[in-house]
Amino acid sequence: MNNSTRKRLESLLSARIDDELSEDQVDELNFLLRDDPENRRFYLWYMDLQSRLASPTGEPRGETIDWRSVMTELASPHDPGGIPQRSRGEFSRRLAKWTPWVLAVASVFCLIVFDLVGRKSTTQRIVTDTRDDRSVRLVSSAGAELFNERLPPIGGMIEYDREYTLVSGLLTLEFPCGAEAIVEAPSIVEIVDPMRMMVKAGKCSLYAPEGAEGFQIDTPVNRIIDRGTRLSINVHDDGDSEIQVVEGFAEVGSLDGEPNQTTPIRLSERDAMRLNGSAMNKIRFRSDDYLAMLPDRVIGYRVQTPTLTKTVLSELDIQRDGQIFQYNADELITSHTIHFNAPGDKFSLCLTADSDKKDLGASMDSHLVLNTGWINPGGSKESLNGAPEIAPSNGSPKKTISHSGTMGLGIRFDRPVRNGPGQDVVLFEIQSLIERPEGDAFHVSPLEWKAGLRSRTVQTYDLTTKSPGVIPVGRIKLIRFESYLQNRRTQLATSLDTYAPARTFYAIATGIDLSDLGYDIGDAVDGLFFQDASDNETQFDPTLILGLPETSDGDRQP
């Protein structure tokens, strides 16, 4: 079991013990336990540990439930030595009468045991004690990747006195005092204590709200004390660092001399300084150094059934124009394929393993399924700069896949998607762990062109196979056709090859801002055209393309 699986299991099992498991988490736990005997062993260790912590019967052995009294009570008024003649209800009532007494005795005994094993006597009352409330948590990430280790899950703990090297993306850390630090790659940071972090290299934006005054950031040679502010710090390779105070106050001092040798310098709003130990020089203030939030992105998603075959999207979390939205899948605007053209040697169709290849129409009509779709569409290195050639639709656009015209995949939304601020469309792709973690690059273009429109190339997805929370999809089978036909329902006759990959695929996702394609805010968009970016041997495997509804305050996540 790798470290990340173990951490994930610990988190899920802890939630199970405290009865906090969501439906999706139960599904995930089912999957992990079904998947690997090692996971099951770990589960059993964990639960056995908890059974002892929660045991009403306690230790040592011998001081246990008085079964004799119980059985005597159960057997009365007669004990034939065989099956009692009373009803189950009566029996249960008798047990219910017995249970509190036994548990009370046992619990008292357990308390004594706990105190005995303690190093010293502890109080018997609940005490107000926040000494242990020291956890620093990862609260969000965007394309973040750590050197040589997986990112903790969102909400997971960041360990103290341990160096974290962020090699790509951004992440947000939350401290017990309420301070939030956004770390940008490449960076090396270490949490020293609940009120202090060290930025050994790289860039960090810090927000210290009321209650977090006094939070410290150490660079290799300087200390910055936040007095309630928003500031950014950028530590260069040579030890130089730059501080930009966007709001509030901060004090900067040197770490390279004797304590108190130098007086801290106070910086206020719009002050900026280059620091190298006691050498401190004012520089021009740049407000854009400070990052107030992570960029718009697909934050996460949940599915109805992550196991077996069909994996159906149930919810989507996305940041649009700085606001976080949570959508139920049925609020999203579905799409259908109207054009598909691809090289003939690739598998073209991805179906769930249990789908009926004799009825491709029904198999492809799966609603919100993450592991069904037309994959490996053709493409080119250069993106389109004009309308794609869509092959004739044979009179039934929804049911027709054409195999001439421009290489790529054309989709039409089931109702128009209106361009709003931030991301408007979400694309899911399936990717295995032996493929490019960032996702397969693709071009996205307008389906219908007008002046001012353009294509955009997506190189890196918001959620990659390295992102916490990406979900493995159910088993799939791939179909390759001998020749392309006009109508989907007749493709069976030319089916050349079916392949059921043994490896696991994960649903990764990225958002698309229609403004990037040149659309104006408020424009209604009927469809889009996608092409593989032809940047490597593998082609991209889109399975689900959804439009987002127009934003309204009611959708926003509290």
Added chain:
Amino acid sequence: MLSSKSERLVELLSQHHDSLYRYIFSLVGNAHDARDVLQETSFALYEKWGQFDGSRPFLPWAYKFAYIHVLKWRAARAKQCPTLDADVIELLAVEREREESELTARLTVLERCLSQLPDGDRELVRDRYLRGVATDDLVDHRQTSRRTLFRDLQRVRHVLLNCIEHKLQQDPELA
């Protein structure tokens, strides 16, 4: 006065109740439900005691009844909230019987690890799981958030697991 056969059941339950409780707990995941299932299981054992073959070990026989009652519990619970699938519970039950001796060895080591817990952690575990203090009450009294509380409980278990593994690595004969 119990019959001699029932006396034997009392003796075996007294001897093995801890294993039976742990077995049930591992499949249902919380103390309250584990106690209920143990109660139902003891009823079934009493009912079927006449069928027990005294020449065979008691625990595997008792586990079968416990397993059936765990599945009944699961069926009832699944109507109210999501829980582990039945096939997963079956896999766990099979695995647990295989792992019985190792689990017991680990628990022996746990006693040493418990004694090394900081007072605050031990008190937290005691309040939550032995005294059964409600989560909201603990949150109020500790002036913390639910999330932090659960995270602290998870951290304590993490520390104990690591301690057990460390001790077993240091002294493999314990396993």
